[in-house]
Amino acid sequence: xxxxxxxxxxxxxxxxxxxxxxxxxxxxxxxxxxxxxxxxxxxxxxxxxxxxxxxxxxxxxxxxxxxxxxxxxxxxxxxxxxxxxxxx
Numbered sequence: 887x888x889x890x891x892x893x894x895x896x897x898x899x900x901x902x903x904x905x906x907x908x909x910x911x912x913x914x915x916x917x918x919x920x921x922x923x924x925x926x927x928x929x930x931x932x933x934x935x936x937x938x939x940x941x942x943x944x945x946x947x948x949x950x951x952x953x954x955x956x957x958x959x960x961x962x963x964x965x966x967x968x969x970x971x972x973x974x
Contacts, residue, residue: 922953926949929949
């Protein structure tokens with residue numbers, strides 16, 4: 887029979903499609919934050935005309951919405967993980 891840690895990891899994998907290692911916590915920088923920083927750093931490079939600026943600003947808004955969405959998804963994953971562990 888598997889020990890409790892193995893069962894918990896299997897349950898977590900079944901519930902969330904991965905292990906807790908897939909979700910970055912405790913303030914560590916993860917891949918999405920690096921990608922966002924790189925995208926924002928180059929977003930306004932070479933913008934010299936108003937239409938280009940408007941387009942860059944729209945992309946900036948989209949990137950921010952995606953960041954907010956992934957932050958909320960991470961919060962949901964943490965809550966669900968805590969519930970699963972509490973009921974294990």
